[in-house]
Amino acid sequence: MASLPHSRDAALALDQIDPLAGKRRLFCLPEGCCYLVGHSLGPPPLSASERLREAQADWQRDLVRSWNSAGWIDLAERAGAQIAPLIGVDTEEVIVTDSVSVNLFKLAAAALPLAARRVILVEEDEFPTDQYIAEEMARQTGAEFQRLAAGGGFGALSRGGVLIRSAVNYRSAEVARIDDFEAEAARHGAIIVWDLSHATGVLDVELKASGARLAAGCTYKYLNGGPGAPAFIYAARELAGRLASPLPGWMGHAAPFAFTPDYAPRAGAARFASGTPPILSLATLSGALETFANVSASALATKARALGNLVISRADSMGLDVMSPRDPSRRGGHVSLRIKEGYPVVQALAACGVMADFRAPDTVRFGLSPLFLSHADVRGAMDALEHILQSGSWDKPEFHARAKVT
Amino acid sequence: MASLPHSRDAALALDQIDPLAGKRRLFCLPEGCCYLVGHSLGPPPLSASERLREAQADWQRDLVRSWNSAGWIDLAERAGAQIAPLIGVDTEEVIVTDSVSVNLFKLAAAALPLAARRVILVEEDEFPTDQYIAEEMARQTGAEFQRLAAGGGFGALSRGGVLIRSAVNYRSAEVARIDDFEAEAARHGAIIVWDLSHATGVLDVELKASGARLAAGCTYKYLNGGPGAPAFIYAARELAGRLASPLPGWMGHAAPFAFTPDYAPRAGAARFASGTPPILSLATLSGALETFANVSASALATKARALGNLVISRADSMGLDVMSPRDPSRRGGHVSLRIKEGYPVVQALAACGVMADFRAPDTVRFGLSPLFLSHADVRGAMDALEHILQSGSWDKPEFHARAKVT
Numbered sequence: 166m167a168s169l170p171h172s173r174d175a176a177l178a179l180d181q182i183d184p185l186a187g188k189r190r191l192f193c194l195p196e197g198c199c200y201l202v203g204h205s206l207g208p209p210p211l212s213a214s215e216r217l218r219e220a221q222a223d224w225q226r227d228l229v230r231s232w233n234s235a236g237w238i239d240l241a242e243r244a245g246a247q248i249a250p251l252i253g254v255d256t257e258e259v260i261v262t263d264s265v266s267v268n269l270f271k272l273a274a275a276a277l278p279l280a281a282r283r284v285i286l287v288e289e290d291e292f293p294t295d296q297y298i299a300e301e302m303a304r305q306t307g308a309e310f311q312r313l314a315a316g317g318g319f320g321a322l323s324r325g326g327v328l329i330r331s332a333v334n335y336r337s338a339e340v341a342r343i344d345d346f347e348a349e350a351a352r353h354g355a356i357i358v359w360d361l362s363h364a365t366g367v368l369d370v371e372l373k374a375s376g377a378r379l380a381a382g383c384t385y386k387y388l389n390g391g392p393g394a395p396a397f398i399y400a401a402r403e404l405a406g407r408l409a410s411p412l413p414g415w416m417g418h419a420a421p422f423a424f425t426p427d428y429a430p431r432a433g434a435a436r437f438a439s440g441t442p443p444i445l446s447l448a449t450l451s452g453a454l455e456t457f458a459n460v461s462a463s464a465l466a467t468k469a470r471a472l473g474n475l476v477i478s479r480a481d482s483m484g485l486d487v488m489s490p491r492d493p494s495r496r497g498g499h500v501s502l503r504i505k506e507g508y509p510v511v512q513a514l515a516a517c518g519v520m521a522d523f524r525a526p527d528t529v530r531f532g533l534s535p536l537f538l539s540h541a542d543v544r545g546a547m548d549a550l551e552h553i554l555q556s557g558s559w560d561k562p563e564f565h566a567r568a569k570v571t
Numbered sequence: 572m573a574s575l576p577h578s579r580d581a582a583l584a585l586d587q588i589d590p591l592a593g594k595r596r597l598f599c600l601p602e603g604c605c606y607l608v609g610h611s612l613g614p615p616p617l618s619a620s621e622r623l624r625e626a627q628a629d630w631q632r633d634l635v636r637s638w639n640s641a642g643w644i645d646l647a648e649r650a651g652a653q654i655a656p657l658i659g660v661d662t663e664e665v666i667v668t669d670s671v672s673v674n675l676f677k678l679a680a681a682a683l684p685l686a687a688r689r690v691i692l693v694e695e696d697e698f699p700t701d702q703y704i705a706e707e708m709a710r711q712t713g714a715e716f717q718r719l720a721a722g723g724g725f726g727a728l729s730r731g732g733v734l735i736r737s738a739v740n741y742r743s744a745e746v747a748r749i750d751d752f753e754a755e756a757a758r759h760g761a762i763i764v765w766d767l768s769h770a771t772g773v774l775d776v777e778l779k780a781s782g783a784r785l786a787a788g789c790t791y792k793y794l795n796g797g798p799g800a801p802a803f804i805y806a807a808r809e810l811a812g813r814l815a816s817p818l819p820g821w822m823g824h825a826a827p828f829a830f831t832p833d834y835a836p837r838a839g840a841a842r843f844a845s846g847t848p849p850i851l852s853l854a855t856l857s858g859a860l861e862t863f864a865n866v867s868a869s870a871l872a873t874k875a876r877a878l879g880n881l882v883i884s885r886a887d888s889m890g891l892d893v894m895s896p897r898d899p900s901r902r903g904g905h906v907s908l909r910i911k912e913g914y915p916v917v918q919a920l921a922a923c924g925v926m927a928d929f930r931a932p933d934t935v936r937f938g939l940s941p942l943f944l945s946h947a948d949v950r951g952a953m954d955a956l957e958h959i960l961q962s963g964s965w966d967k968p969e970f971h972a973r974a975k976v977t
Contacts, residue, residue: 193631195631195632195634198634200634202634202635205635206630206634206635206638208630208631208634209627209630209631214627214631217623217627217851220798221615221620221623224612224614224615224797224798225599225601225614225615225620226601228601228604228606228608228612228614228926229608229611229612229926229928230926231798232612232798237798237799263669263670263673263846264669264820264845264846264847264848265846265847266818266819266820266821266845266846267669267673267818267820267845267846270817270818274711289832293821293824293830293831293832294820294821294846296832297819297820297821297824297834298818298819298820300834301815301816301817301818301819301834302817305680305711305712305817306711306712306713307712307713312832385847391630391849391850391851392626392630392637392638392643392847392849392850392851393643393846393847393848393849393850393851393853394849394851395849396846409707410707411676411707411708411711412672412673412676412704412707413672413703413704413707414670414672414673414700414703414704415672415699415700415703418699418703423931424699424930424931425699426695426699426702426718428703428706428707439670439672439673440669440670440671440672440673440700440799440802441670441671441791441798441799442670442799443797443798443799443800443801443849443851443852443853444797444798444799444852445623445797445798445799445849445851445852445855446849446850446851446852447799447849449851520634520635520636522635524830525828525829525830
């Protein structure tokens with residue numbers, strides 16, 4: 166524990182050897198704000214704002230011609246190619262399109278005919294949308310639906326169905342062992358659709374090496390793509406050609422401007438494109454992804470783990486209940502603490518300039534985005550938390566006026 | 572024909588009594604550009620750019636708090652409420668969400684259990700995406716699929732299925748008689764999902780008065796919401812409560828932040844919201860819709876028809892083949908001409924500052940957006956077309972250098 170950066174000097178020393186420290190200046194963050202909610206909505210990278218301004222200017226100047234002149238027509242593919250190295254897959258295996266909800270539906274419906282059995286599996290503590298989509302998709306297609314006990318996904322793969330599974334649990338940050346899951350799925354003819362929403366941009370996901378074949382993920386969390394930025398789909402090359410999108414919009418057509426009545430899907434993951442993508446949001450995302458150029462997923466994960474270790478060691482010293490795995494290799498990019506007075510504590514933190522989030526009934530989550538947070542930032546946030554808890558000041562309205570994180 | 576504005580003076584006189592003439596200054600259009608492609612991608616209204624700048628600033632300043640502080644959480648509903656009066660329905664009957672493709676799927680799948688027969692109907696000259704979506708939806712759900720002859724939709728309603736039908740044909744601009752269709756559908760227990768993509772913002776669609784119950788539509792054409800701006804869904808109040816979205820994402824949940832495993836849909840059309848909407852694109856759209864405040868659909872249609880009449884009368888005088896209905900009450904917001912050398916002619920028009928579009932093999936479309944086009948604009952475009960055709964200059968490269976519309 167001696168090496169943990171409990172002191173300000175120790176944190177600063179870690180920042181000095183942090184290979185990602187230089188990335189902070191690529192973001193636009195309010196003065197004095199320690200932002201620990203990057204797992205919910207990432208802040209704007211400067212390059213995101215720049216690309217948005219360009220897209221606006223293109224719309225104004227070149228109007229409909231911008232589909233070609235500004236490259237809007239293949240922007241979804243280019244953004245997919247920017248994401249690919251962060252999840253360990255090839256560029257043509259990723260497309261940016263629609264929302265995570267819609268993409269999970271597309272992948273599960275496309276996978277169903279290839280699974281050993283027509284059954285949709287989802288765990289009961291899975292992110293709620295994933296459960297809603299899974300259950301309704303089963304109803305629509307006449308497949309069987311099974312809601313499993315928390316943690317029951319692995320064991321249920323022997324049923325040979327389609328499992329929708331988060332790589333990182335949104336609440337606890339627990340990480341699934343993708344390679345073990347995929348090996349088990351392969352044994353039984355099951356297919357897994359991974360939800361990478363809390364993994365991409367913060368975890369060293371190596372999908373191809375782990376045998377993962379299908380995944381969807383969010384781009385407005387750790388990828389900082391902007392509020393509601395379109396999501397992505399990964400479909401492994403060897404599987405993609407056998408998949409039919411249940412939402413075959415014209416942007417997924419091999420010849421979208423031929424206007425033929427019959428559908429001919431594009432090659433690779435691009436077949437999962439559907440309607441016209443929201444270009445202003447998509448251009449912003451593509452700009453945000455420039456921030457990740459030449460950054461390895463491994464470097465992101467290493468730093469996020471170090472920041473998470475810092476949170477946990479301080480939580481331990483405060484005697485708090487840590488809900489997230491202590492083994493950093495089993496933990497995603499956030500750390501969740503169980504704090505009975507969580508809601509007012511998060512408000513008190515905000516009054517100190519520290520933004521964290523609260524999930525009822527008692528979960529406080531600290532998102533540890535590795536590109537823009539320093540060890541000193543996180544140490545300061547924990548100082549503020551300790552001060553609030555020791556002083557009981559979360560229930561003192563006057564605290565909110567004077568508190569400021571140091 | 573004497574009253575048609577063939578002359579510059581006559582066109583200017585019409586502009587002087589045009590009640591929408593003042594709207595032109597609310598748009599940002601390049602100098603010297605006569606933009607007749609608003610049926611494909613509308614130009615940016617100033618208010619759209621303004622709202623986009625604000626959303627960007629909100630993201631930067633308030634970060635995740637903007638979901639509440641900037642009202643992002645109900646922006647999709649507010650944008651829906653802005654669209655509602657343009658299609659003659661109530662505010663809670665419209666929600667902005669996803670793309671037209673995805674929305675047609677949602678509505679057709681939701682309507683299927685309520686139709687007299689499990690059959691999906693679509694005409695063979697329907698916009699191709701609508702055909703792709705219809706066919707695949709039938710395959711997914713095990714419903715029967717019937718591709719009808721062009722114009723066969725009305726007659727097929729007696730089969731009691733779900734018909735996906737454009738209110739305005741994307742190629743010819745022919746308008747469907749919505750009230751006749753709905754009366755026939757009611758007689759046979761059929762349900763119609765209207766595609767309003769080429770109707771909204773340019774036609775006096777009165778959905779409620781016409782008995783229409785379900786519709787989806789595009790917002791980046793005549794509504795000028797920006798490239799790929801999210802689409803909308805209309806579901807009539809009396810039907811909405813009986814419909815289950817096949818894509819029940821968390822934004823369509825009655826309590827999205829309760830994170831319950833079971834789905835409880837929101838009231839009204841809002842149940843068709845799905846994943847997190849692309850806020851930057853959505854804010855831009857909402858800004859664009861401000862341009863339509865206090866503009867009646869009837870005023871839009873009246874002017875678009877006058878502009879269309881002008882195009883047709885000039886086309887007649889040039890001996891061109893008019894593909895669109897001559898009866899303005901049967902015609903949408905664009906006029907299509909069949910011109911054998913259409914592609915180079917459109918290029919030659921562009922060299923004169925007149926933007927029109929071309930659809931293979933021989934269709935030239937002139938979009939007559941009533942908010943930013945004047946009669947003089949359209950007259951000038953027709954002058955340019957006449958000059959190009961008379962001189963045969965579309966095949967003379969040197970023309971492109973010297974031509975400028977007057």
